Amino acid sequence: MSHEPDRLFAQPLAQPQDFVFNEAVARVFPDMIKRSVPGYPTIVENMGVLAAQFAQPNTRLYDLGCSLGAVTQAFRRHVKTDGCRVLAVDNSAAMVERCREYLHAQNSMFQELLPAEVLEADVLALPFQPASVVALNFTLQFIPPEQRPTLLHSIRQALVPGGALILSEKLRFEDADEHALLNDLHIAFKRANGYSELEIAQKRSAIENVMKPDSLETHRQRLLDAGFSRVMPWFQCLNFASLIALP
Numbered sequence: 001m002s003h004e005p006d007r008l009f010a011q012p013l014a015q016p017q018d019f020v021f022n023e024a025v026a027r028v029f030p031d032m033i034k035r036s037v038p039g040y041p042t043i044v045e046n047m048g049v050l051a052a053q054f055a056q057p058n059t060r061l062y063d064l065g066c067s068l069g070a071v072t073q074a075f076r077r078h079v080k081t082d083g084c085r086v087l088a089v090d091n092s093a094a095m096v097e098r099c100r101e102y103l104h105a106q107n108s109m110f111q112e113l114l115p116a117e118v119l120e121a122d123v124l125a126l127p128f129q130p131a132s133v134v135a136l137n138f139t140l141q142f143i144p145p146e147q148r149p150t151l152l153h154s155i156r157q158a159l160v161p162g163g164a165l166i167l168s169e170k171l172r173f174e175d176a177d178e179h180a181l182l183n184d185l186h187i188a189f190k191r192a193n194g195y196s197e198l199e200i201a202q203k204r205s206a207i208e209n210v211m212k213p214d215s216l217e218t219h220r221q222r223l224l225d226a227g228f229s230r231v232m233p234w235f236q237c238l239n240f241a242s243l244i245a246l247p
């Protein structure tokens with residue numbers, strides 16, 4: 001489908017504005033996220049592998065902040081468990097519209113996929129059904145920090161025994177030198193993927209008010225406080241990591 005390159009920040013912007021997941025971003029999102037998040041393709045594909053281990057019969061698999069549904073598609077490539085349904089949720093109309101198109105395309109290419117539904121909704125207002133797999137793939141960092149504990153508590157309440165939350169995030173580091181080094185390496189990753197200094201700087205100032213990363217220690221403690229019993233990192237590339245949290 002769309003293979004448009006991300007040039008959203010390539011020209012000097014007269015008025016810097018906060019980053020939003022609008023139509024312009026949705027159009028270039030596959031290219032943007034692959035060139036911005038180290039390890040993204042590996043994380044997404046393996047979330048399908050993980051989901052196949054944790055999926056329980058007759059439960060929901062949630063993809064929260066699904067964007068174009070990359071994780072939902074990975075779930076459907078890997079999970080064969082009886083009676084499971086995927087619910088992909090995003091509050092960006094532009095993302096939801098394209099996500100539905102991508103899933104229609106997947107439906108027409110493969111048979112016997114799990115049923116999947118895309119909902120335009122705020123994940124903070126979602127009435128959760130019993131769930132065995134919940135994905136927050138680079139979504140929690142965009143939720144206002146004071147609302148994060150309530151969301152994690154609702155997810156914990158919905159998870160059935162044997163299930164898991166899979167949480168991927170950009171990390172902040174409590175040690176200043178470690179933070180600076182991994183940040184520099186992330187900038188080098190973007191440069192190596194063809195982003196100019198201007199693109200990197202303008203994206204950074206657009207996103208700094210809307211995306212608030214936490215440290216691994218903060219994630220772990222908040223998940224335990226929300227009632228999760230174990231928290232295990234399963235992937236890290238530079239300052240991007242993914243965790244499994246067990247109910």
Ligand SMILES: C[S@@+](CC[C@H](N)C(=O)[O-])C[C@H]1O[C@@H](n2cnc3c(N)ncnc32)[C@H](O)[C@@H]1O
Pocket residue numbers: 021033044064065066067068069070071089090091092095121122123124136137138139142143
């Ligand atoms: C970085 S993207 C997620 C990428 C996606 N999970 C993937 O793997 O390709 C963050 C997404 O979260 C969505 N989002 C942010 N806050 C939300 C909220 N309160 N409710 C629903 N979606 C939200 C945004 O619209 C955006 O599409």
Ligand SMILES: O=C(O)C(=O)C[C@]1(C(=O)O)C=C[C@@H](O)C=C1
Pocket residue numbers: 032033036037138170203204207211
């Ligand atoms: O940290 C950055 O500079 C990023 O671009 C990261 C990030 C993310 O982690 O979601 C931010 C927004 C885009 O959607 C893609 C990647």
